[in-house]
Amino acid sequence: MTHFSTLAIHAGYDSADCTNGNAAVPPIYLSAAFDMQSAAHGDALSAGAAEGFSYSRVANPTLDVLERRIAALEGGRSAVAFASGMAAVSAALLCAAEGGGRIIAARNLYGASVDAMDSLLPEFGIETDFVDDINDVRLVESLIGPDTRAIFAESVANPSTEVADVAALAEIAHRHGVALIVDNTVPTPYLFRPIELGGADVVVHSTTKGISGHGNALGGMVVDAGRFDWATDRYPQFTRQEVVVSDDRNDDWHSFASKFGIDAYIRRVRIKYLRTFGAVASPVNAYLQLLGVETLAVRLRQQVASATAIAEFLQTVPHVRAVHYSGLALAGDGHAALQSASQNELVRRDFPRGVGGMLSFEVDGGREQVARILDGTHVFAYVPNIGDARSLIVDPARIRHREVSPQFRRMSGVGDNLIRLSIGLEDTADLIADLEQAIHGAY
Known part of the structure; x- marks a missing residue:
C-alpha cells in the first residue's frame, strides 16, 4: 500500500500524461475552454x-x-473541487437533501454551516x-x-x-438507509x-x-466514497430521468443512477451543482493547494506538537478559565481529565496522531479583556482562518460565529470570552511567550 x-x-x-513536455509538477491550465477535437x-x-x-466550469x-489527489488521500473514489469550503458544504448537502429532505446535524458546527442550515436551506425546502450532542446516538437515531x-x-x-464518533453515526445512518456526510477540514x-x-x-x-x-x-472539496446506494425511494432526485444525462434525440433516457451507477452522487454534484451554480475553483488556486498538500504531513506533525504544548501551557496561566483541546487526551500526565471520558476514548481510538493545530480557551472578563489579548499579540496574527503556516488568533463570537443566533452560540460554548488559536510553524517557545505577555498585559 502506498503511504x-x-x-x-x-x-x-503522471508526467507522461502532460502534453506540455512531461512537466514534473502539474501545470496550471489557464484555459476557459478546450478543443473537443x-x-x-x-x-x-x-x-x-x-x-x-x-469547459473549465465543469472540469x-x-x-x-x-x-484525484484529495480523493486518494481520503480513501474515496472520486471528488469535485469548488471555489470555497462553503460552496462544497452547500453542494454536498443540497445534492443529498434537495426536494424537501431533512438533515440531522450538531449545533457545534462551523458558524457559516449552521447559518446555512438554520436560515437559508429552509428557503429551499430543506430543514x-x-x-x-452528535454522539448521542440514541437521540440521533430517534x-x-x-x-x-x-x-x-x-x-x-x-x-x-470535540470529536465525532463517525463509526457509530455511520452504523446508525446505514441501518436506516441514510447517508453520512462528514466535514473533515x-x-x-x-x-x-x-x-x-x-x-x-x-x-x-x-x-x-x-x-x-x-x-x-480559497478552495473546497466534496469527496465521494462511491459505495452508498442513492438509487432508493429516499432519494428520488437520483432515479428521476433528466435531459442533461440523456439523449432525447434518440429517445435514450436516463437518470443519474441509471447512467452513472455508484458514481451517481458525485456526478450530480458536478453536473447539477458545480456546472449550474458555477462556484468553480481557479486553476491557480488548485495549483497552490497541490503545493500545500505536498507538505501536509510534515506541517501537521509540527502543528499538533506545538498545539499540545500550548494547550498544556495555557492550563497554567492566570485568568485562563478553560482550555478546549481534545488532543490533550493523548498528552497524559492528567491532562486528559479536562475532557470527558467518552471524548478521551474517541480521540485515542480514532486520532492517534492528534486532532489538529486548532484550540480555544476562555478567559476571565469579557469583550474588553479579549480585545486587549487580541491586540497585544505580536507573533499571532488577528486573522479569521485556520490551518495556516502562520499562527492566528481570533474571537469566534464576534467573527466566525457572528451570523449564528445567541442561542446557538451559547449551546456551542462560543461566548464573548472565548479565543481561538490556529497554531502555525513558528517556534513553540516564541508562541508561548507571545501569549503569556498578551494575557498578562490584558489584566
Whole structure:
C-alpha cells in the first residue's frame, strides 16, 4: 500500500500524461475552454459519457489532479473541487437533501454551516434537526424519519475540537438507509480519514485551511466514497430521468443512477451543482493547494506538537478559565481529565496522531479583556482562518460565529470570552511567550 506522504506528492498525476513536455509538477491550465477535437467526442463530453475537458466550469486538468489527489488521500473514489469550503458544504448537502429532505446535524458546527442550515436551506425546502450532542446516538437515531436524507457532522468541531464518533453515526445512518456526510477540514486526511476509518459516505473540506496550509488560496472539496446506494425511494432526485444525462434525440433516457451507477452522487454534484451554480475553483488556486498538500504531513506533525504544548501551557496561566483541546487526551500526565471520558476514548481510538493545530480557551472578563489579548499579540496574527503556516488568533463570537443566533452560540460554548488559536510553524517557545505577555498585559 502506498503511504500517505507519497500519495500527497504523486497521486493523481503522471508526467507522461502532460502534453506540455512531461512537466514534473502539474501545470496550471489557464484555459476557459478546450478543443473537443471532433463532433462525436464533443457530444460525448457534453453528455458525460466520455472523460476529458471541454469547459473549465465543469472540469479543468489542474483541478482534476487536485481532485484525484484529495480523493486518494481520503480513501474515496472520486471528488469535485469548488471555489470555497462553503460552496462544497452547500453542494454536498443540497445534492443529498434537495426536494424537501431533512438533515440531522450538531449545533457545534462551523458558524457559516449552521447559518446555512438554520436560515437559508429552509428557503429551499430543506430543514435541519439540530442536536446538542452528535454522539448521542440514541437521540440521533430517534430523529431519523422517512424524509431524512443525511446526517452531517464535523470530525473535529470548530472551535471546540470535540470529536465525532463517525463509526457509530455511520452504523446508525446505514441501518436506516441514510447517508453520512462528514466535514473533515480541521484534522485533514493526515490525522483522520472518515471514509476508511469511520464508514462515511461523503467527506467535505475547506481546502483553504490545512490542505492548502499557507493562507493564499480559497478552495473546497466534496469527496465521494462511491459505495452508498442513492438509487432508493429516499432519494428520488437520483432515479428521476433528466435531459442533461440523456439523449432525447434518440429517445435514450436516463437518470443519474441509471447512467452513472455508484458514481451517481458525485456526478450530480458536478453536473447539477458545480456546472449550474458555477462556484468553480481557479486553476491557480488548485495549483497552490497541490503545493500545500505536498507538505501536509510534515506541517501537521509540527502543528499538533506545538498545539499540545500550548494547550498544556495555557492550563497554567492566570485568568485562563478553560482550555478546549481534545488532543490533550493523548498528552497524559492528567491532562486528559479536562475532557470527558467518552471524548478521551474517541480521540485515542480514532486520532492517534492528534486532532489538529486548532484550540480555544476562555478567559476571565469579557469583550474588553479579549480585545486587549487580541491586540497585544505580536507573533499571532488577528486573522479569521485556520490551518495556516502562520499562527492566528481570533474571537469566534464576534467573527466566525457572528451570523449564528445567541442561542446557538451559547449551546456551542462560543461566548464573548472565548479565543481561538490556529497554531502555525513558528517556534513553540516564541508562541508561548507571545501569549503569556498578551494575557498578562490584558489584566
